[in-house]
Amino acid sequence: MSNKPRMTLSLDLDNQWTYMKTHGNPDWESYPSYLDTCVPRILEFLKQRDIKITFFVVGQDAAREENHDALAQLSAAGHEIANHSFNHEPWLHLYSPEQLNEEFQKAEDAIELATGVRVRGFRGPGFSLSTSTLNTIQSRGYDYDATAFPNVLNPLARAYFFSKSQLSDEEKEQRKALFGTFSDALRPVKPYQWNLDQGELIELPVTTMPVFKTPIHFSYLVYLGSYSKALANLYTRMSIAMCRLTGTEPSLLLHPLDFMGHEDKTGLEFFPAMSMSVDTKLELMDGFFTMLTKSFEPLAIGEYIATIDQRDKLAQFEASFAHDRVAA
Helix, strand or coil: CCCCCEEEEEEECCCHHHHHHHHCCHHHHHCCCCHHHHHHHHHHHHHHCCCCCEEEECHHHHHCHHHHHHHHHHHHCCCEEEECCCCCCCCHHHCCHHHHHHHHHHHHHHHHHHHCCCCCEECCHHHCCCHHHHHHHHHCCCCEECCCCCCCCHHHHHHHHHHCCCCCHHHHHHCCCCCCCHHHHHCCCCCEEEEECCEEEEECCCCECCCCCCECCHHHHHHHHHHCHHHHHHHHHHHHHHHHHHCCCCEEEECHHHHCCHHHCCCCCCCCCCCCCHHHHHHHHHHHHHHHHHHCEEECHHHHHHHHHHHCCCEEEECCCCCHHHHC
């Protein structure tokens, strides 16, 4: 057992169609997929480093038979499988409780069929979070939620995304909680518990830089690296130092596009750093992983959550979100 502090690693397995759907491209309805390309590449990267992570799988992908081989590889390799919703709509806060339960049931059943795993963790698409969603997660017996994203750049990220999108004003209003709100940045970067109607639920936030609350997920690091490798490495070292200084065991987020480049012809050129080559991205990712694993012991989220009550006294928070009023 390592004496190093822990970190959790997870990957939101957002497929090509999910980006197109959120972006407003109607061609998403044919469900174009890059899973057969990216999944083996990601698994090989992790295997070379003997690292197990959590994959948040979209139920709609699991429901499509053509994706079953790629998704089955994840659980066969020993990685944790978790729920990333069925329809991947970053407006779950607008769903009724009945719609939420249907969304979760469909995702759980499809993911189990494709991977052989009954999921125990959840992350909302686009970091969509609401009291109703948390109550649904808790009532369905999940071990944790991992949606919270306390990031001061959330409004800027959303504005950038909208500026590159094909969305109507109505669709932008529907997606106005995409990536989270500025008030979400006031929430903790360390794990805590929600006090809900029927009990408590552990929240494992996607870690942002302690104190400064700026992103440290890998897509952001790669984005910095598209301008300057030295800057990206300096920022990564600063993030590690701030986590160590504040006693933060980071929960770090990956995406498929962190492992994909312009050669893959995804049609997602609007996404930052997609003009880079695969080899350049993999070189950057190797450097980030090398720095992080020197300071932290990597774990899947479920493995971390299983020990957290024994090692940590978690802060308690009431679930309250500005957009809860919209769904009421």
